[in-house]
Amino acid sequence: MKKAVALMIILVFAFATVAMAGYDDKCAKCHNGKTAPDKAKMLEKSKTAADFVKAAEESKSPMMKSFKDKADELKAAAAELGLK
Numbered sequence: 001m002k003k004a005v006a007l008m009i010i011l012v013f014a015f016a017t018v019a020m021a022g023y024d025d026k027c028a029k030c031h032n033g034k035t036a037p038d039k040a041k042m043l044e045k046s047k048t049a050a051d052f053v054k055a056a057e058e059s060k061s062p063m064m065k066s067f068k069d070k071a072d073e074l075k076a077a078a079a080e081l082g083l084k
Contacts, residue, residue: 023039023076023077023080023081024080026073026077027077030063035063036061036063039081042081043081043082043083046078046083047083048083048084049075049078049079049083049084051083052074052077052078052081052083053071053074053075053078056068056074057071057074
């Protein structure tokens with residue numbers, strides 16, 4: 001029983017880690033300077049994490065549609081970029 005509980009806890013943390021992936025895991029695929037603005041351009045436009053999240057949520061790009069309701073992931077990406 002203890003092994004089953006321990007395994008369940010490990011699995012929960014493993015899936016939570018994948019779900020909370022940030023800029024390098026999800027954003028950098030498109031934000032490479034060709035498909036979408038690269039990291040440097042985004043940092044020029046957004047000076048704070050709040051600005052970054054707002055810009056992403058208000059983006060008219062269809063590529064950003066799936067991220068508009070994921071403020072936690074956007075905040076994690078902003079933190080990875082060094083925005084506060």
